[in-house]
Amino acid sequence: xxxxxxxxxxxxxxxxxxxxxxxxxxxxxxxxxxxxxxxxxxxxxxxxxxxxxxxxxxxxxxxxxxxxxxxxxxxxxxxxxxxxxxxxxxxxxxxxxxxxxxxxxxxxxxxxxxxxxxxxxxxxxxxxxxxxxxxxxxxxxxxxxxxxxxxxxxxxxxxxxxxxxxxxxxxxxxxxxxxxxxxxxxxxxxxxxxxxxxxxxxxxxxxxxxxxxxxxxxxxxxxxxxxxxxxxxxxxxxxxxxxxxxxxxxxxxxxxxxxxxxxxxxxxxxxxxxxxxxxxxxxxxxxxxxxxxxxxxxxxxxxxxxxxxxxxxxxxxxxxxxxxxxxxxxxxx
Amino acid sequence: xxxxxxxxxxxxxxxxxxxxxxxxxxxxxxxxxxxxxxxxxxxxxxxxxxxxxxxxxxxxxxxxxxxxxxxxxxxxxxxxxxxxxxxxxxxxxxxxxxxxxxxxxxxxxxxxxxxxxxxxxxxxxxxxxxxxxxxxxxxxxxxxxxxxxxxxxxxxxxxxxxxxxxxxxxxxxxxxxxxxxxxxxxxxxxxxxxxxxxxxxxxxxxxxxxxxxxxxxxxxxxxxxxxxxxxxxxxxxxxxxxxxxxxxxxxxxxxxxxxxxxxxxxxxxxxxxxxxxxxxxxxxxxxxxxxxxxxxxxxxxxxxxxxxxxxxxxxxxxxxxxxxxxxxxxxxx
Numbered sequence: 113x114x115x116x117x118x119x120x121x122x123x124x125x126x127x128x129x130x131x132x133x134x135x136x137x138x139x140x141x142x143x144x145x146x147x148x149x150x151x152x153x154x155x156x157x158x159x160x161x162x163x164x165x166x167x168x169x170x171x172x173x174x175x176x177x178x179x180x181x182x183x184x185x186x187x188x189x190x191x192x193x194x195x196x197x198x199x200x201x202x203x204x205x206x207x208x209x210x211x212x213x214x215x216x217x218x219x220x221x222x223x224x225x226x227x228x229x230x231x232x233x234x235x236x237x238x239x240x241x242x243x244x245x246x247x248x249x250x251x252x253x254x255x256x257x258x259x260x261x262x263x264x265x266x267x268x269x270x271x272x273x274x275x276x277x278x279x280x281x282x283x284x285x286x287x288x289x290x291x292x293x294x295x296x297x298x299x300x301x302x303x304x305x306x307x308x309x310x311x312x313x314x315x316x317x318x319x320x321x322x323x324x325x326x327x328x329x330x331x332x333x334x335x336x337x338x339x340x341x342x343x344x345x346x347x348x349x350x351x352x353x354x355x356x357x358x359x360x361x362x363x364x365x366x367x368x369x370x371x372x373x374x375x376x377x378x379x380x381x382x383x384x385x386x387x388x389x390x391x392x393x394x395x396x397x398x399x400x401x402x403x404x405x406x407x408x409x410x411x412x413x414x415x416x417x418x419x420x421x422x423x424x425x426x427x428x429x430x431x432x433x434x435x436x437x438x439x440x441x442x443x444x445x
Numbered sequence: 446x447x448x449x450x451x452x453x454x455x456x457x458x459x460x461x462x463x464x465x466x467x468x469x470x471x472x473x474x475x476x477x478x479x480x481x482x483x484x485x486x487x488x489x490x491x492x493x494x495x496x497x498x499x500x501x502x503x504x505x506x507x508x509x510x511x512x513x514x515x516x517x518x519x520x521x522x523x524x525x526x527x528x529x530x531x532x533x534x535x536x537x538x539x540x541x542x543x544x545x546x547x548x549x550x551x552x553x554x555x556x557x558x559x560x561x562x563x564x565x566x567x568x569x570x571x572x573x574x575x576x577x578x579x580x581x582x583x584x585x586x587x588x589x590x591x592x593x594x595x596x597x598x599x600x601x602x603x604x605x606x607x608x609x610x611x612x613x614x615x616x617x618x619x620x621x622x623x624x625x626x627x628x629x630x631x632x633x634x635x636x637x638x639x640x641x642x643x644x645x646x647x648x649x650x651x652x653x654x655x656x657x658x659x660x661x662x663x664x665x666x667x668x669x670x671x672x673x674x675x676x677x678x679x680x681x682x683x684x685x686x687x688x689x690x691x692x693x694x695x696x697x698x699x700x701x702x703x704x705x706x707x708x709x710x711x712x713x714x715x716x717x718x719x720x721x722x723x724x725x726x727x728x729x730x731x732x733x734x735x736x737x738x739x740x741x742x743x744x745x746x747x748x749x750x751x752x753x754x755x756x757x758x759x760x761x762x763x764x765x766x767x768x769x770x771x772x773x774x775x776x777x778x
Binding site (some may be wrong): 164171354356360366368371373375376378380381383384386387388 | 687
């Protein structure tokens with residue numbers, strides 16, 4: 113490998129990103145020096161949180177720089193190694209996504225043992241999205257026996273894992289997703305009540321009908337009207353894990369919050385935001401549980417795959433159009 | 446005592462209550478039968494949460510009934526007793542406020558030992574508002590060493606106790622209140638930075654200036670723009686105790702929430718609503734700490750007093766106009 117095509121941030125989007133915000137460039141990939149590895153990427157991930165990084169705003173992840181390659185999670189294979197700990201053919205995980213390949217210090221990549229799973233699973237169910245679901249549900253929302261669980265964005269990479277983890281633990285689960293196909297899939301993986309938010313004019317009424325006695329846990333991937341409905345249906349001492357608010361990521365002006373936040377008080381609701389990086393310590397426990405659930409047929413996953421680095425912007429933009437069922441991925445080789 | 450004047454709910458308010466929503470009536474007070482006590486009220490409390498009870502909406506406290514006497518906390522003195530556990534002159538606490546006197550089952554009142562404090566203190570600093578401050582700060586917000594604390598409604602019955610408890614424990618405290626007089630009082634009781642929200646056009650900027658490194662704890666009595674400013678200034682892992690949202694209690698149409706709720710995610714903020722009745726078990730611990738702080742001169746309180754049952758509606762309405770410094774009370778005898 114001597115060259116790599118990469119996606120750069122050409123301009124910052126105003127609202128929903130468009131293909132014009134990205135540009136494809138070709139760069140040379142150096143032979144690895146001492147302590148370096150050269151990697152050919154097989155898969156890269158696109159995730160909703162990356163939208164925030166397209167703005168020039170300080171947040172938990174640094175903003176992408178104009179004219180520079182974007183980055184994010186990727187799975188690749190070592191093509192040449194200048195470090196004794198790696199050899200050609202080794203599978204590695206890295207943060208050097210949005211490109212076909214790279215040369216980097218060996219300590220900036222991690223060896224991947226796929227344990228019999230397709231390697232791209234480690235960008236989804238067995239990776240950050242899966243851990244996000246697990247930590248958010250068990251630790252942030254402190255799931256306990258008997259809880260009724262509501263999940264928005266339920267057919268997404270995180271949401272579908274939340275649904276299945278809650279089902280594996282015996283809970284009643286209500287999932288919201290957009291469109292008949294996603295809803296049918298959620299039903300097929302055991303979600304008790306499915307709300308097609310695109311078909312509903314009144315989300316609060318739909319949730320009240322699905323959960324007549326209320327909800328104990330809300331796993332929020334969407335914000336906005338979904339959060340409002342969850343507040344309306346919350347039982348006393350309900351816990352909300354606030355994971356994402358995709359409904360407002362592309363807002364061009366401040367999007368007001370729900371008008372019923374005062375329900376937090378009378379219902380003693382706990383609403384807690386989180387990002388997965390503070391919960392990496394739970395990864396071994398999660399992977400062990402996931403393996404057992406997967407072996408028992410309790411957990412499955414779906415992928416929506418775009419092929420080729422040139423399609424990465426389309427895959428990313430598709431996230432905000434709800435084009436993915438399960439994990440949105442780009443296959444690079 | 447043979448008659449009592451009482452305040453009844455005449456009509457449900459639309460927006461800020463007006464005197465027309467209330468009516469004064471006189472009723473007979475029976476001699477106590479066996480197991481009953483007759484009580485003459487000395488003091489009654491008016492509190493912001495009562496606004497919600499004026500609406501015909503199910504919440505944590507039942508709605509007031511049209512044409513019926515309102516109720517709430519009161520301190521009184523037994524005038525006649527049909528129960529051997531009470532004698533004439535005993536001080537009692539009850540939920541039979543908004544009236545000059547009453548006859549009721551002895552088990553519906555509690556004997557009060559004033560421990561050298563003015564009796565009305567048990568409707569304020571040594572009562573529910575004080576415990577609200579204590580439980581909200583220590584338990585809900587989980588105050589820990591080094592936390593920078595922001596309090597809205599800081600000159601109110603709850604807010605002023607939050608400020609002083611936090612100061613007694615050595616914290617930097619920023620308080621927001623409306624008007625120069627309240628702000629001067631907060632300064633005089635040791636609040637480090639005071640924001641006069643009526644004089645500020647940009648609360649977020651004012652809070653950022655007062656807390657350049659951010660806040661760890663927000664005790665919310667106000668909601669709205671205060672909550673938005675607190676989110677903007679929150680540090681990582683900040684905890685918000687949501688106690689009240691007086692800014693929206695009189696809203697006649699749904700008042701949108703802050704537009705920056707997505708900050709919950711990146712900052713891992715925990716936002717938890719609470720009502721004091723779930724924390725009554727902390728009362729003995731609180732009263733012991735309060736006595737020690739009071740004896741050491743670390744805690745004081747102010748009262749705004751209206752005299753006469755006929756003034757109770759004015760006192761109540763005054764809460765929403767910010768007319769009170771410290772606890773708003775009605776002296777009945």
